[in-house]
Amino acid sequence: MNNKAMLGALAGCSLFLASMPVLAQGSAAAKPTVVQVRLSEWTMGLGAMKVKGPVQFEIMNAGKYPHALAIRGKIGDQAFEVSTGWLKAGEKTTLSLNLPGGTYTSYCPVPGHEEEGMKSDLTFE
Numbered sequence: 001m002n003n004k005a006m007l008g009a010l011a012g013c014s015l016f017l018a019s020m021p022v023l024a025q026g027s028a029a030a031k032p033t034v035v036q037v038r039l040s041e042w043t044m045g046l047g048a049m050k051v052k053g054p055v056q057f058e059i060m061n062a063g064k065y066p067h068a069l070a071i072r073g074k075i076g077d078q079a080f081e082v083s084t085g086w087l088k089a090g091e092k093t094t095l096s097l098n099l100p101g102g103t104y105t106s107y108c109p110v111p112g113h114e115e116e117g118m119k120s121d122l123t124f125e
């Protein structure tokens with residue numbers, strides 16, 4: 001990914017912890033794995049999945065209500081959470097990140113949606 005694309009990806013997201021080292025920094029490192037995410041009522045459209053970082057999520061709201069992709073977990077003792085902004089129906093955005101091996105939770109941060117089932121495991125190898 002070039003730097004311009006990286007800036008675009010970051011601009012589309014509200015990062016709760018922007019300084020986390022987990023965010024892919026657009027270096028000349030490994031090419032990201034592209035993962036398509038189609039959010040809708042009431043699924044993350046991901047299933048429980050295993051990925052190899054760095055990952056670029058290409059996210060679309062394929063539902064009727066606002067949705068977003070958020071990922072939370074722990075790296076060592078440090079809890080983190082990262083989220084895209086809320087997407088209206090039909091809107092798209094991207095989120096790039098790389099995480100140490102482990103299992104994290106992807107979910108929709110719009111109130112009530114996680115409880116409706118918009119939650120799944122996301123494992124980084």
Ligand SMILES: [Cu+2]
Binds near residue numbers: 066068118
């Ligand atoms: Cu949602």
